[in-house]
Amino acid sequence: MNILDKIIADKRNEVSLKKQLISAEDLERYPLFGHITNSLATALKNSSSGIIAEHKRRSPSKSVINQDLNVQDVASGYENAGVCGMSVLTDGKYFGGALDDLILARASVKMPLLRKEFIIDEYQIIEAKAHGADVILLIAAVLTRDEIKSFSELAKSLNLEVLLEVHNLEELEKSIMPSLDMLGVNNRNLKTFEVSTDISKQLSEKIPSDFVKVSESGISSVKVIKDLKNYGYQGFLIGENFMKTNYPGKSASQFIQELTSN
Numbered sequence: 001m002n003i004l005d006k007i008i009a010d011k012r013n014e015v016s017l018k019k020q021l022i023s024a025e026d027l028e029r030y031p032l033f034g035h036i037t038n039s040l041a042t043a044l045k046n047s048s049s050g051i052i053a054e055h056k057r058r059s060p061s062k063s064v065i066n067q068d069l070n071v072q073d074v075a076s077g078y079e080n081a082g083v084c085g086m087s088v089l090t091d092g093k094y095f096g097g098a099l100d101d102l103i104l105a106r107a108s109v110k111m112p113l114l115r116k117e118f119i120i121d122e123y124q125i126i127e128a129k130a131h132g133a134d135v136i137l138l139i140a141a142v143l144t145r146d147e148i149k150s151f152s153e154l155a156k157s158l159n160l161e162v163l164l165e166v167h168n169l170e171e172l173e174k175s176i177m178p179s180l181d182m183l184g185v186n187n188r189n190l191k192t193f194e195v196s197t198d199i200s201k202q203l204s205e206k207i208p209s210d211f212v213k214v215s216e217s218g219i220s221s222v223k224v225i226k227d228l229k230n231y232g233y234q235g236f237l238i239g240e241n242f243m244k245t246n247y248p249g250k251s252a253s254q255f256i257q258e259l260t261s262n
């Protein structure tokens, strides 16, 4: 079993247990469920940097990245740096994240927040809204076309935006539909952890122009972003490169200054 299959098997158990503890109807009564959402797609379209900065304590590919930081400080640092939005990993077992991280980030910043999660059930979309998210991630590798359609339509009905993530042409072709806002190409193969931005370049021309294109993972230099911009990318999801430092907000700020200075 590859790591992605393991994550998904664990996620199915986790979600089924959670549903027994808190019903979807209960989640809809959470105060944050009614929050007014902010558009990440619009922020990316209007930005000269396009950075989406991630809160990531650890990962299956790198184990520990940084466990010593306060998520509220990270969120404020990123917002002050001028990023377009923040990705908050909420998976506990493999990434050391939590839904509480999303609530704490929401309490600290106004910018769009992406719930970075392995979504396999509509329940998690309601949960995302109830904990302050503006955007959800759907991963084509683990969903059928019918699931992508029903999950994205549910998200849209809750005023959440959808970032659909692919890693190859087959996933892209099965996923294109009007209920998506942004199409992300993950440069990391989630089954082997191999990272190459070549996949973003190869798939760029296959992504219809009505979607905001996002390149995700393994981005650690301004040069790579300048290159990807030539392929039509307007969003760049960066986690480890910022989170491995003591001050992720400061790192993001320096990165954006370098990116936008010439």
Ligand SMILES: O=C(O)c1ccccc1NCC(=O)[C@H](O)[C@H](O)COP(=O)(O)O
Pocket: 003, 054, 056, 059, 060, 061, 062, 186, 188, 190, 216, 217, 218, 219, 237, 238, 239, 240, 241
């Ligand atoms: O990051 C991993 O090791 C990983 C492994 C298995 C599934 C997902 C994984 N990461 C999720 C992400 O997509 C990244 O956290 C995100 O794109 C940022 O990547 P990076 O800038 O390389 O930290």
